[in-house]
Amino acid sequence: MxxxxxxxxxxxxxxxxxxxxxxxxxxxxxxxxxxxxxxxxxxxxxxxxxxxxxxxxxxxxxxxxxxxxxxxxxxxxxxxxxxxxxxxxxxxxxxxxxxxxxxxxxxxxxxxxxxxxxxxxxxxxxxxxxxxxxxxxxxxxxxxxxxxxxxxxxGTLRTPIEPEVSFGDDPLRMLRAVRFTSQLGFHLDLASFDAIVALGGRLADISAERIRDELTKLLLTDKPRAGLELFVETGLAELVLPELPALQLETDAAHQHKDVYEHSIKVLENAIALETERRPEHAPDLELRLGALLHDIGKPRTRAFAPGGAVTFHGHDWVGAKMTRKRLTGLRFDNDTVKHVARLVELHMRLYNYAEAGWTDSAVRRFTRDAGAQLEQLLLLIRADITTRNRRKSDRLQFAIDDLEARIAELREREEIDAIRPDLDGEEIMRILEIGPSRAVGEARAFLLELRLDEGPLGPETAKARLREWWDARERA
Structure with missing residues (x-):
């Protein structure tokens, strides 16, 4: 005592x-x-x-x-x-x-x-x-x-009155029960669990904003696993975030020791651990945590079986990004959160796509350009996504990320890669080509941006010469 x-x-x-x-x-x-x-x-x-x-x-x-x-x-x-x-x-x-x-x-x-x-x-x-x-x-x-x-x-969560009455009076209390299991580390008593299973449909009476706020509070806890598991076990996730329980039905070919549902929760836990280790002074990152939980939700829709029993999920990243935008918009998340989380989901496989071809300077520039202000979040998510128990494979993937971060740092010392722009702006393009505002200016700018990404800073004189060469070839075509 x-x-x-x-x-x-x-x-x-x-x-x-x-x-x-x-x-x-x-x-x-x-x-x-x-x-x-x-x-x-x-x-x-x-x-x-x-x-x-x-x-x-x-x-x-x-x-x-x-x-x-x-x-x-x-x-x-x-x-x-x-x-x-x-x-x-x-x-x-x-x-x-x-x-x-x-x-x-x-x-x-x-x-x-x-x-x-x-x-x-x-x-x-x-x-x-x-x-x-x-x-x-x-x-x-x-x-x-x-x-x-x-x-x-x-360590018990119990309602003061009959749970059917309590949850019937305010159905949001069912989601609060889910959140408190993680926030407090308590277990839900059986009567309350049964009442939630029976009354889950009453969440339809609750505004999307209030549901969003409870889901947010759950994800911002230090250990959201228990709450998420209860969320799924009671059937509430099927009503609020059906993409999550759908992951239980799939086997991830890249992580054969666990299904995609278990893998996704583990990625969330990894992301939280990386947040704590690398950004201890920061508040919990909701966008990163949503990205970690949802990064593979496109897999059920893209699963295909190849000869020999192999399973593939081609395109699950961009399919998942589309699903993420739709779900988070429906839950009334703000536009920036929707955009940023969907972008993390869309880009989370980019490391593997580039790594196969090797990290050229051009690839590093494009990766950095595509990630934009979310570069740090994306790198954390990619690290968190490594859940394989194969030590050799895990070390190889971690080394690949270490190498990418080193390449980014190296290029940052040599050139400005965090806000890559063409060597010439629109006014300069129009003056050099002697043209007015038009679609051609945009095409010229896009050409120069590709040059900048492929070859790095050209300098104004070289950029002018390459621009004129491109313009002359365009005129002859």
């Missing part, structure tokens, strides 16, 4: 901090109840960083505003209709919400806000028992009407 005492010590220190102590004193003096609730209490017991400070109270929103106005640096009431008031107190952002007793209208599945009168009733309406813990202030008494503390000790 040592960790329990440690958790209470952490909560006591938090309650004594200037923002929380000021807030607690203000509500006490106003004769109102106040409790720290949900995630902060849960995370204190789990030894996780306590970030968001959420409070609950019996005071109604107007009364909350009256209480915090004298002590807040600033406050806002954007969530007022749902009973939530936000404030910044001594530099700390907090949210205070009136006890809730939600009911649902049965049509839109949106909650009808009903304020409650007791903290026990408020906690019973929350998603999982481990999130239904509260610390009353300033008394520092743990409030646990649903058995959340025991579930914390056992």
């Amino acid at each position: 040592q960790h329990v005492q440690t958790a209470m010590n952490r909560l006591t220190e938090l309650a004594a901090s200037e923002p929380v102590a000021t807030l607690a004193a203000a509500f006490r003096d106003a004769g109102a109840e106040l409790a720290l609730v949900g995630g902060p209490v849960r995370d204190a017991f789990l030894g996780r960083p306590v970030t968001d400070l959420d409070f609950t109270t019996n005071a109604r929103p107007d009364r909350i505003l009256e209480i915090i106005a004298p002590i807040a640096d600033t406050h806002w009431d954007i969530g007022r209709e749902f009973g939530t008031i936000g404030a910044r107190i001594h530099g700390e952002q907090v949210e205070i919400t009136t006890y809730r007793a939600d009911s649902y209208d049965g049509v839109s599945r949106k909650p009808v806000v009903e304020f409650g009168d007791s903290i026990e009733g408020d906690l019973n309406r929350r998603d999982f028992t481990v999130n239904a813990l509260a610390l009353s202030l300033p008394e520092l008494e743990l409030v646990d009407p649903t058995g959340g503390f025991d579930d914390l000790l056992e």
